[in-house]
Amino acid sequence: MRHAEFRDPRLVLVYDAECPWSREDDFFLSVVNETPGSRVLDLGCGTGRLALGMASAGHAVTGVDPARASLEAARAKSNAERVTWIEGTSSILPAGSFDVAVMTSHVAQFFVGDDEWAIALADLKRSLVSGGRLIFDSRDPRARRWERWNPVDSRRRIALPDGRAVSAWTEVTAVQDGAVSFTHHYTFPDGERLLSTATLRFRTEGLIRSSLQEAGFTVESIHGGWNREPVGAGDGEFLVIARRC
Structure with missing residues (x-):
């Protein structure tokens, strides 16, 4: 989504x-x-x-x-x-x-x-x-922040208020004309996986x-x-x- x-x-x-x-x-x-x-x-x-x-x-x-x-x-x-x-x-x-x-x-x-x-x-x-x-x-596009949006550098663990923890990471899917498209990946403790896509203009x-x-x-x-x-x-x-x- x-x-x-x-x-x-x-x-x-x-x-x-x-x-x-x-x-x-x-x-x-x-x-x-x-x-x-x-x-x-x-x-x-x-x-x-x-x-x-x-x-x-x-x-x-x-x-x-x-x-x-x-x-x-x-x-x-x-x-x-x-x-x-x-x-x-x-x-x-x-x-x-x-x-x-x-x-x-x-x-x-x-x-x-x-x-x-x-x-x-x-x-x-x-x-x-x-x-x-x-x-x-x-x-600032000169910082090229999107280069850190990869499965290694972006991987993180997010603690929820109810004590559960969600694993997340980000991947870039396209870079064109100052616009960067990417997908956030989320894995819940029960194994459910959700995706979130977006594009940002730099x-x-x-x-x-x-x-x-x-x-x-x-x-x-x-x-x-x-x-x-x-x-x-x-x-x-x-x-x-x-x-x-």
Whole structure:
């Protein structure tokens, strides 16, 4: 199944266990906190980890995601009532409703085609107030992170809350024109095996900057790592902070 780790309840549980709060969330929260008490959009909120953290920090948070199973997991968490959860895509975003918009966990890379990326940026611009900020992460293609997505380097054991452990690994199936397709393999203790496929777009810094400019954003900064290192000197990331013109 495509994007099964977000759509299949069995794998949503695995995803949630594998992805606890991290320094990545610390980075996003620190930038959002620069606008105290803001109205925040978390586009592609998944199971709600960051959305709930931002709500706890005093922001009015709306989490939007097309995957119902992920939203159901988010709604079941403690203090979930602090967040407005909406099933949908960027197309449903209301105009001028947010001071800050975030896309975390490389959600920006799921917009593979240039046209769909442009549409998403247009929707985000519409949803932000004048001067509102857009914050997202995208992997630097020069780091060639996908070369580690193989049966040896990517193999991992994921402990679930009920004490079971799931074995997982990733394989790349295609690399073409800046897009990398891959499959996550999961094996449960009872022998059940599930697959999740996806494709990510690895845009260069130049492409990110030009697409934002064309969409009506001004780039404030792009960092290369979670401690705000320069591009090329951090974690192989583009951590983008832009402002709606």
